[in-house]
Amino acid sequence: MKTKIWLGVGAYLLTSASPVVELSSPDHPESATVSIHLIPEVSAQTPDPCRRGLGGEGGEGGEGGEGGSDASTTPATLNPAVQPAELARAVAGYKAYVVQEVDRLLADAKVFTDRVIAGDLTGAKAVYGSSRLGWERIEPIAESFEAFDRAIDLRVDDFNGENDPEFTGFHRIELGLFRYNTTRGYEPFARKLMEDLQGLKTCITSLEIEPQDMVRGASELIEEVSQGKITGEEDRYSRLDFWSFKANVEGSEKIVELIRPLVTRIDPALLQQIDRDFAEVNQMLTKYSLPGGGFMTYDRLTPQDKQQLQASLARLAENLSKLRGVIGV
């Protein structure tokens, strides 16, 4: 089995178009000194590693965009009750949050990947859940850089099986730690993950967030939970889905916090609903949290509680989907 995994890595390295690849004997993976260049396909084939895909409208060639002033990010349809300046403040606040979370992501992932590289299986497992929180909080922004999303967070279903050399990132390492109980052979994935996260940070730092992207993000995070997290498919090897779940919800709550003063003025009833929906979801998450921090494994979720969560999330998603209309962005 280990050989297979190693062959997977080897194949990846061999097929990658990276200019910087050192590869030691595949027979001795534990002694491997591997260095993989930052997302090789991207650097080799496309000029812009920060290219944004679906859900990343407004990034490349979108409305406004590059080096715009406040004026260029203020949509003409803005609700008259909203001052362009306060919308700009909310967006700036969100940008700061995104940057803060990507920094946190790098710091947490560093602890995680260092432990993988050091062969500290227990230590790596212990911080897997927390290492991803930054990513999940800013997921709509992070995953809009499609090359990085693919390299960092896609699940095995998006590849040709678990030995597909393209299958990298958090979930590839999760597979090794939690299904095969090993760090061996996963060191290159750990290194590559850090490099990809560095690349992501570079892209995010220079990103200009459109008001529309921010507001839509609140919904997207909850859609993300409703489609992928609720099923327990996200962290299927570790069963630490509640961590990602909670981080998605926090990311959405943050956006609502930032636009709260605007929405209160226009549609306080909607805001009340949204607050109630978040409270319902959080109440359920609290039920599955552990006294010392963190969460129970996802298989503990009862069918009844899952239904309640589904229902609360559906209503929350409906209510959040009105925010763009309310603000007029």
Added chain:
Amino acid sequence: MLNKLPHSSRRGFLARASAVAATSAIGLWGAQQWFGNQANATHGPDVMPFLGKHQAGITTPDVAAALVVALDVTARSQAELVRLFQTLTQRIEYLMSGGTLEPLDPKYPPSGSGILGASFPADNLTVTASVGASLFDGRYGLSALRPRHLTEMPKFPNDRLDPLLCHGDLLLQLCANHHETNIHALRDIIKQLSGLVVLRWQITGFQQPDSDRHPNRTSVRNLLGFKDGSANLDPNHTRQMNQRVWVQPSHDEPAWAVAGTYQAVRIIRMFVEFWDRTPLDEQEEIIGRSRETGAPLGYRREEDIPNYAKDLKGRTIPLDAHIRLANPRTPATEASRVLRKGFHYARGIDKAGQLDMGLLFIAFQQDMQRGFETIQNRLNGEPLEEYIKPIGGGYFFALPGATARDKYLGQSLLEAAQHT
């Protein structure tokens, strides 16, 4: 593009939808003008009346497309349950009437899915709401009000029930001329009820509606190739409906349930490859009818009533033939007759690589035990079982109808709960 298609080449539904698409493309004014010109369309022959003593969709003539959806209720309180039924009622009435989607600022999600265009036809849509036994657990203070014969559907000897296809707090039976109409209605309802319900299971049914007006004949064949429903109750026969289908005030039932009816839903898988490899004479003996004419074996016409008293040994129609067990045609078994609706279902291929299709069977009766269960218990062990396998469904109670604009489905139940 759609509006360039010649209307004459398409069915009325599509023609209408494309006309709507055309008008929506030129803006709201166009849509209103078009709708104004067609004002009587919303009261046309494709509109099923919503208001009435009984719900629509039970004695309503059969249509081509069905969508049966089981839901679990996640309302947090009795007050929320009331809101659920009020909203549901309002949406059903709106959807059954046909109408126009409310135009919204494009920064909002649109007010409807738009799959039928900005205006949607009634298309003979009926949405029938029923409640399952589980709604009467402690959650909403309804325990004392459960219809007396409403239980969770038991497992019968030949059943292999898939938990993912069984039971539910609430059942919606959507019937229309076209599947798109059912899906349009379901998406609207789900959106409006968000937070109050979650989907539990659903199944799509289809059929060519009965074109034979004779009450004891049918043009409908099931997926075994046999006529199905020849001896069904006549939904236009009010006395029969009152005797066999609708709960009456004289019954030992909670008062709120009067004018409602028990609904049995059974998803019955048919092993059609096996059936198609079975000689015709065996098939006909298993069913008890001629495949071609639908006539009972030994008789000439489909509507002929077999005289089992003259065939006590089953030489003409075997004693265990499906039609003989289902309806023995004796005064004593008359009371077990039910009003049934049948649709085909087809869900792809099973794990064995065989066609997964069969019958979406729906039966309405005054008393679940006297009706469906009595029939099913007679059928247990029939030779047909080798070719069929019930895999899902449930027992439900179809609520009494909403009799006026300001009434909602389930009102009698919820008001009774508030008074206890």
